[in-house]
Amino acid sequence: MDALRTVYNDHPKTVLFGSAAALRILLAVTFSGLPDLLTGRVEISTPVNSFKRLQEGLFLYERGLDPYDGGIFHQAPLLLPLFSLLPSSSTWIGRLASILLFTGLDLLTADCLYQIAESSAAHTSRLFSSPRKDRTWHPISVAAVYLFNPFTLLTCLGRPSTVFTTFFTALSVSHACRAQTVTAAFALAIASYMSLHPVLLLPPVGMLCYDRLCVQIARKAHSPSADGDARGNGFNGKVAIDQRTQPKALAFSTQMLGTFAIALAFLFALSRLLLPSWQFIPSVYMIPLTMPDLTPNPGLWWYFFIEMFDAFREFFLGVFWLHMLSYSVPFCLRFQKQPLAAVVLMMGVVAVFEPYANVGDAGAWLSCLALLSHVFEVSSAHRYTFPALATLLYAALLGPAFHHLWIYAGSGNANFFYAITLVWSLALLILLTDAVYSVLRDEWEAERPEGKGKDVRQI
Amino acid sequence: MKLSFLLALPTTLLTLLTPTLASPEYNEHLHLIPLSNEYLYAGFNFTSTTSQSAYRANNYRYFPRSLGQILQYSRASELHLRFALGRWDEETWGARPRHGRREGGTGVELWAWIDAEGGTEAVEERWSALVNSLSGLFCASLNFIDGTKTIRPVLSFDSEGTSRSTAGSKQLLLHGTLANEVVCTENLTPFLKLLPCKGKAGISSLLDGHKVFDANWQTMSIDVRPICPASDAECMIEVQQTADVVLDLERSMRPRDDPIPRPQPIAEIECDEGKHYHGGDTCYPKRKQGAKRWSLSKVFGSPVIGSCHLSERNDGEAEEKWDISLEVPSEHIVEASAMQDSLTSDDQIRLYRLSESRTQRSDLSLPHQYESGSRLRPQPALYATRQITGHGQERGGMHAVLRNPHPYAQQIIYLETLPWFLRPYMHTLKVNHRFNSTEDKSARPVDVFLEKIFYTPAIDRSRATKVEVMFTIPPESTVELTYDFEKAVLRYTEYPPDANRGFDIAAAVIRVLGSIKGLGREGDSYIRTTSLLLPLPTPDFSMPYNVIILTSTVIALGFGSIFNLLVRRFVLVEEIPKGPLAGLVARVKVGLGKLRGGKGEWAEGAGGAGGAGGAGGAGSANRAHEDAAADGEARRAGQTGVNGRVGEGKDGLTNVERKDR
Amino acid sequence: MRLLSLPTPLLAAISLPSLSDATHTSNWAVLVSTSRFWFNYRHMANTLSLYRTVKRLGVPDSQIILMLPDDMACNPRNTFSGSVFNDKSRELDLYDQKPDTPTQESAEGGDIATESETSETTPQIMPAGIEVDYRGNEVTVETFIRLLTDRWPASHPTSKRLLTNSQSNILIYMTGHGGDSFLKFQDAEEISSHDLADAFAQMHEKGRYNELLFMIDTCQANTMYESFYSPGVVGMGSSARDQSSYSHHADQDVGVAVIDRWTYYALEFLETRLNSTSADVRLGELFDFMTFDRVHSDAGIRADLLEGGEEAARNRRVLDFFGNVQGVDVEMGDGGRESLGDWRADLEALRRIGERTKREMGELNVTVGAGSKVSAREAGADRSVLPAMRVEGDVLDMAASTGGSGWLKKAIGGTSLLLLGAAWVAGSKMR
Numbered sequence A: 001m002d003a004l005r006t007v008y009n010d011h012p013k014t015v016l017f018g019s020a021a022a023l024r025i026l027l028a029v030t031f032s033g034l035p036d037l038l039t040g041r042v043e044i045s046t047p048v049n050s051f052k053r054l055q056e057g058l059f060l061y062e063r064g065l066d067p068y069d070g071g072i073f074h075q076a077p078l079l080l081p082l083f084s085l086l087p088s089s090s091t092w093i094g095r096l097a098s099i100l101l102f103t104g105l106d107l108l109t110a111d112c113l114y115q116i117a118e119s120s121a122a123h124t125s126r127l128f129s130s131p132r133k134d135r136t137w138h139p140i141s142v143a144a145v146y147l148f149n150p151f152t153l154l155t156c157l158g159r160p161s162t163v164f165t166t167f168f169t170a171l172s173v174s175h176a177c178r179a180q181t182v183t184a185a186f187a188l189a190i191a192s193y194m195s196l197h198p199v200l201l202l203p204p205v206g207m208l209c210y211d212r213l214c215v216q217i218a219r220k221a222h223s224p225s226a227d228g229d230a231r232g233n234g235f236n237g238k239v240a241i242d243q244r245t246q247p248k249a250l251a252f253s254t255q256m257l258g259t260f261a262i263a264l265a266f267l268f269a270l271s272r273l274l275l276p277s278w279q280f281i282p283s284v285y286m287i288p289l290t291m292p293d294l295t296p297n298p299g300l301w302w303y304f305f306i307e308m309f310d311a312f313r314e315f316f317l318g319v320f321w322l323h324m325l326s327y328s329v330p331f332c333l334r335f336q337k338q339p340l341a342a343v344v345l346m347m348g349v350v351a352v353f354e355p356y357a358n359v360g361d362a363g364a365w366l367s368c369l370a371l372l373s374h375v376f377e378v379s380s381a382h383r384y385t386f387p388a389l390a391t392l393l394y395a396a397l398l399g400p401a402f403h404h405l406w407i408y409a410g411s412g413n414a415n416f417f418y419a420i421t422l423v424w425s426l427a428l429l430i431l432l433t434d435a436v437y438s439v440l441r442d443e444w445e446a447e448r449p450e451g452k453g454k455d456v457r458q459i
Numbered sequence B: 001m002k003l004s005f006l007l008a009l010p011t012t013l014l015t016l017l018t019p020t021l022a023s024p025e026y027n028e029h030l031h032l033i034p035l036s037n038e039y040l041y042a043g044f045n046f047t048s049t050t051s052q053s054a055y056r057a058n059n060y061r062y063f064p065r066s067l068g069q070i071l072q073y074s075r076a077s078e079l080h081l082r083f084a085l086g087r088w089d090e091e092t093w094g095a096r097p098r099h100g101r102r103e104g105g106t107g108v109e110l111w112a113w114i115d116a117e118g119g120t121e122a123v124e125e126r127w128s129a130l131v132n133s134l135s136g137l138f139c140a141s142l143n144f145i146d147g148t149k150t151i152r153p154v155l156s157f158d159s160e161g162t163s164r165s166t167a168g169s170k171q172l173l174l175h176g177t178l179a180n181e182v183v184c185t186e187n188l189t190p191f192l193k194l195l196p197c198k199g200k201a202g203i204s205s206l207l208d209g210h211k212v213f214d215a216n217w218q219t220m221s222i223d224v225r226p227i228c229p230a231s232d233a234e235c236m237i238e239v240q241q242t243a244d245v246v247l248d249l250e251r252s253m254r255p256r257d258d259p260i261p262r263p264q265p266i267a268e269i270e271c272d273e274g275k276h277y278h279g280g281d282t283c284y285p286k287r288k289q290g291a292k293r294w295s296l297s298k299v300f301g302s303p304v305i306g307s308c309h310l311s312e313r314n315d316g317e318a319e320e321k322w323d324i325s326l327e328v329p330s331e332h333i334v335e336a337s338a339m340q341d342s343l344t345s346d347d348q349i350r351l352y353r354l355s356e357s358r359t360q361r362s363d364l365s366l367p368h369q370y371e372s373g374s375r376l377r378p379q380p381a382l383y384a385t386r387q388i389t390g391h392g393q394e395r396g397g398m399h400a401v402l403r404n405p406h407p408y409a410q411q412i413i414y415l416e417t418l419p420w421f422l423r424p425y426m427h428t429l430k431v432n433h434r435f436n437s438t439e440d441k442s443a444r445p446v447d448v449f450l451e452k453i454f455y456t457p458a459i460d461r462s463r464a465t466k467v468e469v470m471f472t473i474p475p476e477s478t479v480e481l482t483y484d485f486e487k488a489v490l491r492y493t494e495y496p497p498d499a500n501r502g503f504d505i506a507a508a509v510i511r512v513l514g515s516i517k518g519l520g521r522e523g524d525s526y527i528r529t530t531s532l533l534l535p536l537p538t539p540d541f542s543m544p545y546n547v548i549i550l551t552s553t554v555i556a557l558g559f560g561s562i563f564n565l566l567v568r569r570f571v572l573v574e575e576i577p578k579g580p581l582a583g584l585v586a587r588v589k590v591g592l593g594k595l596r597g598g599k600g601e602w603a604e605g606a607g608g609a610g611g612a613g614g615a616g617g618a619g620s621a622n623r624a625h626e627d628a629a630a631d632g633e634a635r636r637a638g639q640t641g642v643n644g645r646v647g648e649g650k651d652g653l654t655n656v657e658r659k660d661r
Numbered sequence C: 001m002r003l004l005s006l007p008t009p010l011l012a013a014i015s016l017p018s019l020s021d022a023t024h025t026s027n028w029a030v031l032v033s034t035s036r037f038w039f040n041y042r043h044m045a046n047t048l049s050l051y052r053t054v055k056r057l058g059v060p061d062s063q064i065i066l067m068l069p070d071d072m073a074c075n076p077r078n079t080f081s082g083s084v085f086n087d088k089s090r091e092l093d094l095y096d097q098k099p100d101t102p103t104q105e106s107a108e109g110g111d112i113a114t115e116s117e118t119s120e121t122t123p124q125i126m127p128a129g130i131e132v133d134y135r136g137n138e139v140t141v142e143t144f145i146r147l148l149t150d151r152w153p154a155s156h157p158t159s160k161r162l163l164t165n166s167q168s169n170i171l172i173y174m175t176g177h178g179g180d181s182f183l184k185f186q187d188a189e190e191i192s193s194h195d196l197a198d199a200f201a202q203m204h205e206k207g208r209y210n211e212l213l214f215m216i217d218t219c220q221a222n223t224m225y226e227s228f229y230s231p232g233v234v235g236m237g238s239s240a241r242d243q244s245s246y247s248h249h250a251d252q253d254v255g256v257a258v259i260d261r262w263t264y265y266a267l268e269f270l271e272t273r274l275n276s277t278s279a280d281v282r283l284g285e286l287f288d289f290m291t292f293d294r295v296h297s298d299a300g301i302r303a304d305l306l307e308g309g310e311e312a313a314r315n316r317r318v319l320d321f322f323g324n325v326q327g328v329d330v331e332m333g334d335g336g337r338e339s340l341g342d343w344r345a346d347l348e349a350l351r352r353i354g355e356r357t358k359r360e361m362g363e364l365n366v367t368v369g370a371g372s373k374v375s376a377r378e379a380g381a382d383r384s385v386l387p388a389m390r391v392e393g394d395v396l397d398m399a400a401s402t403g404g405s406g407w408l409k410k411a412i413g414g415t416s417l418l419l420l421g422a423a424w425v426a427g428s429k430m431r
Helices: A002-010 A012-030 A034-040 A051-062 A079-085 A092-118 A139-147 A150-158 A162-177 A181-194 A197-222 A249-274 A280-285 A301-307 A310-334 A339-353 A359-382 A385-409 A414-447 B002-017 B052-056 B065-074 B119-138 B185-193 B296-300 B544-567 B580-596 B600-612 B618-647 B651-660 C007-021 C038-056 C141-149 C193-205 C261-273 C283-289 C309-315 C337-369 C371-377 C379-389 C404-429
Strands: A456-458 B025-036 B039-051 B076-086 B107-115 B171-178 B217-227 B236-248 B324-327 B335-337 B339-343 B349-354 B361-366 B383-389 B395-403 B410-418 B422-435 B450-456 B465-473 B477-487 B503-505 B509-513 B525-528 B532-534 B570-572 C026-033 C064-068 C168-175 C182-185 C189-192 C211-217 C233-237 C247-250 C257-260 C300-302
Touching (some): A079 C404, A092 A359, A150 A162, A162 A339, A162 A359, A181 C404, A301 A310, A339 A359, A339 A414, B119 B171, B395 B410, B422 B465, C026 C038, C038 C257, C064 C141, C193 C211, C247 C261, C283 C309
Parallel strands (some): C026 C064, C026 C168
Antiparallel strands (some): B025 B039, B039 B236, B410 B509, C233 C300
């Protein structure tokens, strides 16, 4: 017991990651049917990330047929060579291999989150330092929240390809926190190449990267000995900004965008090398835009566009996408002082409003919320966090039941599952709003310390 | 008669126009086989040919003009159209007639070779023109055969025609099916109208909708093909119309006005004295022995009226000369009225020729007689069945079972057309076989090597899936072909009026290659499975408005609250500027306070609260303010402490430092 | 082509006398049953009865548009397969009446003889068979409106179009389940009285009819024609607002009700009074025939849109809508009637052949002309053809996966991934 404790105290990270990996593999091995069962769940696998569809695409690819010349496979081309190197997942060894791969991805993602949390980007930035920065959780707990989040766990076993997207997004953010512009942009490019929506994160991530860059330079100027993270140095986090040493915003943004574009072009070229035609571009990137495949998912879109009148379908597709786009820039403007918050919240918006929503993205976002742990007290004091979480749990439990009633038992109709997806999205939305509120409140209290814990109005 | 006169009129014109024509032919034939003692197979065949030149010049004699012109402008060199209903019972009826080459899957099936000149777009145009005009001609919804029901088979069908290979004239094969199409009298009417005698005379006068569509199995086919003799003789265009029916004798001989079987009066029932309980009051009906008595006029409702001998007779081939052939054991008694008859060499088949008169009513009747051992029908090449496995409306599996009863291996081609809303997973395709002899089902089946797979995946709403597999079935073994599929959810406008009935999946076409048996291409036979019914998950069709409203509400909620937070700034409650109303409220409160002799700051706080202007929130604001005034610091520390404990374990420390800050 | 010239002058010659006294030159009928499923047998029976009647009175199949949403005749539930009856006596098979060939003894011709008492003296001989123009899922509101306003894609077959002109009288008969100013189509969608009114208005603007008789047999039928506003339209309905219209009787062997009251009596009138195509019966008599004690609901008419109002409407000959102005058997002795029927059948056949030919020719031009339009419509299908074009493209050879090409592919894939990794490293080096 004591040994364990000592071990934990010495290398908590190792213990945590080891246990997480062990848990995943154990689950996959003991319940050998579980992974395929989860793969079949509509909450986890959507037309754009389903592992089974990936297998189909792989099959066509390995036999020289263009896998994108068909209605089944809509995932990024570079996944094909990767999985063609693995043994076929119909065998147990193949299944194990895929589980190992996805577990590895999860660990890497967790590590990225760890680093993000470590680089106190959440509460300390160029222009702002949160009064609650000493309330942030330990990076270990952030990583733990990700690794042991049931949604993440199930998603990992279900093996949807959005796990890749999550990983590369987290990677890009972590590199942005370390002010590595190129890799950040590169990782984000890969993420958006995997699935379209991470493009929306480009502005906030760019902002974050720029911010960290300034901080770093300033710190270098301030104390050459100081290392990258703000925990070490005792002063109140806000570093003296020297305008002269700051990088030019324009140059920076051009560098960021340039890298992003080049990376994307590179990826497309690489994919084209592997495939007989450019068919994959419409097949991968038009599907989320036009949503031809209306398989149920926990999002808001599917039933809406099942029931939509044909005449208005295109119009509402446009409206929904514009609505998603409409968050990116306002967040950047409002959260100038704490760019990481902008990134996390934008991830939340995507997780709630994306066309092929799935539990994986929602779970990943919920775990990322732990990065903003320093403001939890605000939301729990002033907002509806508990009811929201309760609702989330309610929806998560009732969703599969209602889906079963509709599809298998036949004793309920589509409205059952639709209603529950509605509740689910509502709960996520409430959490999102709470997060926004508390981040803003925290920022406000930084300049108005006396406002702490008092009632405020918004005018 | 007028009819003949009127029909002869154009032909005389034509003959005047084009004196040098290869003589157009028309002949019709009816083949009858009593399958077992309660079923009768009747195969009608009407063949008419015309020469290429006459066809090109729009000179039609026996070749149906309407069809000819459709083919000409859709530039289809070969056409096969099928209407089918019911199921051929291989177990009891044996091999299919005409090697299954003249039958279709349930519903309507159409395939044609179309001139490929001008690229795919042109071909698609011609194809759509073809199906549309055919739908007009045959009163069928053939116009529903669009891109989502059209496929391009590679192996399954061969051109039956022999056209002179002219360089550059490439033909494309398109194939479409309508599994949910109901075949009924309105399809038979145009079918008969294509015939020169229009079902008024000759054996076609037997074709009556009431009987044909009362059959257990029925298929109508129209096949147009070019025939070019090996010699330099002129090419001919042949249209062959066949109608095959299997009639339940007992059922079809019921009186038409009262087809409902009713118990016979006891007097007419022949009792079985053999039973021990037989007596004056109990009667066990004796089982009928031998073949039922039947006659054409009873089975088809009317006798054959006249004959339709149009083309000048050339006594070359036998089946052109004979109108009706009957396949019964030689010892059977057959009474033919107004027909001249003869026997084939092997005296298994009797041949009859109708008299030339147009009004003569001819009939065939077989009296009740005892079978001299039931004759065995030839065994079918394969026994094929297909089912959908799995339950629920999310996913399922296809499961086809092909049994080869013969002692030799057979090479087959298995063709499936799947609608786009059925999404097959080809990586789950498994074809394995086990020998019929092996008793234990536990024996692990052996995988079958698939020689060829032609697979065209579906594209949502625009293309159908085509699966074409070629493999060899080992002798006396059963092959199982399985794969998983997923069911799509459609837009609610895409469901038919009876959405919950399900969607019809076209029959699988199995082509058994005869080459192994050394018969060559002609030995090929076709087998079609029954069509399937696929239930799809259905949305609530009454919901559009509700769904639009509810979803939009949730989205608006998120959007509104988030942007509300984003655009407005925080202000402490106290700092909110007082409105006039707020002042009034404050004064009233003060007055109340005076009345009660309450404390000053209470009223003051109330004033602040009133200043909040939030009518509802006044109370709470009031309390909060009061607290803040009193012991805000300590209280907040405690509170933060609580939250801190929620957050992480160092709250004590925090409290301390908070306190002394 | 020479054949075509044959029937037209012939028919013209025959129809000259009747042309002189009619203001219209052709008769068309659109007969629609809008309800699916077996228990709505009676609606199909209604429609088919009308179909038979107009056909009996000389309107050729090519000028009758018949819409049947479901298949009753060959329905597995139908004991009398291939037949549809509108009376429990089951004397008259509406679906396919085998014609009496002259030589047949009249005993078998009973169905014709007994179709009505009076008609025995003058048996009408009509061409056999049935031509359903729209059936099954084709019967939708859209199809119906398109049919009326004649808006079709280029390749739409002529036999399924309503090719009327300003000189044509049209009879439109609809039956099904309806409500206050709407009529359900196949339990899936509705057509409202306003849609109908607008469609008729379009028809009038496009000069697609001379006079139009609209008959509808459904619940609250009279509400369906209340919003008409285009001239020349006469409306007949079976029941007033908030009234149901009832079925007449059921056939125990068929198992469902076989006909609705209003249609039943309309038929009784038409069968008994119009036993020859020269019968001079006025619409007014038909109106008066529909009394409450017959129909059990207030059958209504609307004739104010016709110039001359109701009076004029009452004076219209029923045959102006139900018959065919090209009826050939104006004054004709009993003697040659059967042979005459034969003549008519053959003429009909010839005329149809002629029309088909015209159609084919017409369509040939149209399809060639409107090729672009067709291709636009077939855009989806076009893509569908492309991959199938190159046979080698979509052949999958199972063996290939393990063959050398498979390893090559794997190698290429691996290298591409390595490339990606290298790019990443390079990127991270870059500062």
